[in-house]
Amino acid sequence: MSHDHDHDHSELSEIELRVRALETLLTDKGYIDPPALDELIETYETRIGPKNGARVVARSWIDPEYRQRLMSDATAAIAEFGFTGRQGEHMVAVENTPDTHNMVVCTLCSCYPWTVLGLPPVWYKSAPYRSRTVRDPRGVLAEFGVTLPKETQIKVWDSTAEVRYLVVPMRPAGTDGWSEDKLAELVVRDSMIGTALALDPAKLETAA
Amino acid sequence: MTSPDLLAALPAIPKDDGGPVFAAPWEARVFAMTIKAHEAGLFSWNEWAETLGAELHKDDDLPLGTAAPGYYDHWLAAFEKLLTAKGVATGSVLSDLKSAWDNAAKSTPHGQPIVLER
Structure with missing residues (x-):
């Protein structure tokens, strides 16, 4: 390949x-x-691209075997949905846990898995995000309104021409028995870049 | 912003309740260029809708079982045609620019913005 x-x-x-x-x-x-x-x-930023990332994450939450495949070969697991990246683009899924939070950046330019996440947001391409995420990820997260426990480690993944990352956010509590479709609504774009968490299910209920 | 009336005049444009949707960044780019060129007075929206419609109708003659090109493949071809008909794209200007961009990309290391040196 x-x-x-x-x-x-x-x-x-x-x-x-x-x-x-x-x-x-x-x-x-x-x-x-x-x-x-x-x-x-x-x-039109939010209207570009197939944005199947949310479905990928939701399936990994309910299907342990799919989750296994996603973590071992994300390119193939994402392709199961019928989407493939551009030639030579290799996807890697990184999973958030209570101990580790993942964030994605491209310090060099603005590599972004648009076939999975749609068009990159403006801030992703901005110089401040690209330079500060590596130096001060906790500070950048705070600006996005995300405060993590002090014990949680933050890992920053730098995209390259060959490797694009997909953050798998943690499944929120209180979503037992939810369908894949309903769960996918919780998986906002920023949660797959690592600058947000999956939505609080209570908020989805009130919004609906 | 794009007037909803303009879009309503176009046959079968991919959209949902929130407006047009794009499968790839280049689709949004050629869409936006068309809007801007129209706003600059290069062609009327009717002329555009007719050119695009003619391009889309080419699918009617495809042999059964052939996969039709995407909507924006037709859009791009129609836009090139209309600009040629309007005398904006003359001679080999588009293919020359294409080669120039190809050379620029190939001599640009990954991570650097691709610039056209002229």
Whole structure:
């Protein structure tokens, strides 16, 4: 699988090349302004990508055998849902426990498993998140409104061109007997990046 | 923001209650470019809907059992066609830019932003 993946340079697909060519042409001719384009695309941030990550997590909560497969080979376990990442993209699932909380960052650029999580949020790509998550993960978490017990260790995973991480948050208490669909609603995007926990089931009840 | 009326004029655009949905980042990018080019006065929304519709209808002639291209594959092809018809994309400009981007990507180490040197 990895022999055909080039580690040294970037690769754009045929379709990405066509889209970039159009953007350059329209920008050169003054019909579009890239910052304004980015701004419009950001309004669709939560609407891009299949976002099947929540289903993956929910299944791992109710199906111990699936959980086993996810932890040993996340790429294959995610593909069971019919989704595959881009060529050469290898997924690794990291599981939160009472002792360890996982957070994902890409210090180098903004590698992100969009085939699983949708489009990256703006803050994920920002320089402060990328630099501070490694130095002060607890401080960054506090800014996201997450305070963990002092005993909980925080592990930060740095994405690369080859490896993308999926955080499996802890299943919230009070969800015994819930269906996979209902559980998936608790698994918000940020909980799979590690900047949030799975939703409190009581909050889902009141929101519904 | 995108007027819901504009979207309503388009056949079969993938959407849910909250608006359009995209399967990949490039789809949102070409969607947004189309909106912006329309706002800049490059074409009327009717012209766009007609061009896109013609592209989508090509699926009608596919042999039975052939997988149809995705909605945004058609969208991208229609957008290229309309820009060519409008004289914005002339000659080999699009294929030249494509090669330039390909070369730029291949000479860019992973992690660096890909920039077009011209």
